[in-house]
Amino acid sequence: MKKLRKDLLVFAVLIFLSVNATSQKKKSSVAESKTKIEKRKKKKLRLPDIDLSHWKVTIPEGKGKGGAVSVEPPEILDYAMNETLKPFMYNDSVSGALVFHAYPTEATTANTKYSRSELREQMVPGDDNVNWTFAQGGVLKAKMAMDEVSRDKNGKYHKVIILQIHGRLTNEQRDLIGQKDNNAPPILKIYWDKGKIRVKTKVLKSLAATQEGILHEEAWGDDKGHTFEEEVGFGKFYIEVKVTDGKMVVSLNKNEFAVYDDASIRRWGVFENYFKAGNYFQTRDEGAFAKVKIYELQVEH
Numbered sequence: 001m002k003k004l005r006k007d008l009l010v011f012a013v014l015i016f017l018s019v020n021a022t023s024q025k026k027k028s029s030v031a032e033s034k035t036k037i038e039k040r041k042k043k044k045l046r047l048p049d050i051d052l053s054h055w056k057v058t059i060p061e062g063k064g065k066g067g068a069v070s071v072e073p074p075e076i077l078d079y080a081m082n083e084t085l086k087p088f089m090y091n092d093s094v095s096g097a098l099v100f101h102a103y104p105t106e107a108t109t110a111n112t113k114y115s116r117s118e119l120r121e122q123m124v125p126g127d128d129n130v131n132w133t134f135a136q137g138g139v140l141k142a143k144m145a146m147d148e149v150s151r152d153k154n155g156k157y158h159k160v161i162i163l164q165i166h167g168r169l170t171n172e173q174r175d176l177i178g179q180k181d182n183n184a185p186p187i188l189k190i191y192w193d194k195g196k197i198r199v200k201t202k203v204l205k206s207l208a209a210t211q212e213g214i215l216h217e218e219a220w221g222d223d224k225g226h227t228f229e230e231e232v233g234f235g236k237f238y239i240e241v242k243v244t245d246g247k248m249v250v251s252l253n254k255n256e257f258a259v260y261d262d263a264s265i266r267r268w269g270v271f272e273n274y275f276k277a278g279n280y281f282q283t284r285d286e287g288a289f290a291k292v293k294i295y296e297l298q299v300e301h
Contacts, residue, residue, distance in 0.1 A: 046096030060115035073125035118278035
């Protein structure tokens, strides 16, 4: 009888140890699984490859025409925590992109009726007065995609300007022609246009215009434009803009090129310039909207 009780006790202890070991193994397995899931989640969370220390952003938030809000460095570096910016500029951490959202509002910038969520280059952070000329040159490289965009009443997608080179008058040039601000025309506009990339630039209406005459906005007209053959749709695409003295080259996916080296481009050298990137929405249709993704953005001078 004693031997039986002893055997039963040993058996019970063995069962307890076996159950406990199995339980510990399950706990360890669950812990390992949770760790693996957390690691996978971290791997999936990606941030855009964009240094914002030399960019300010303008969003369609503010009071009335000309009242759009702008945020400069260093405040823009905390865009993810800025409650004003969040609806218009935010991370898509799954795709690793910075999203620029725009829709028609009354808060526009001066000299335009359209809304924008758009970056503006600042060579000196916080200062719009230091810019570059074609003689100094510049290169912009961007990986982008159209995320979402509305359609017009005819079922066609609305247009969005995604990249620009904007001209700027120096203070001396502004005073010379008696203009109230430093604004000059944009020498380059790159559109997402119904799934294709379209480039527009400026041409002189008269090549005989004087050096003072070409400072006036009315001296410049629009060219016929160039549409790249490749259809990018809603997929990623790569754009590079390279500017040198008297020449501008725009390339799409390192495969198609638009080259500008005519008399108008050569005379454009009188202006200062800055790059712009993002979402300059080209409609005021009710209910319209667009979301542009930027994955990579680099500028060199």
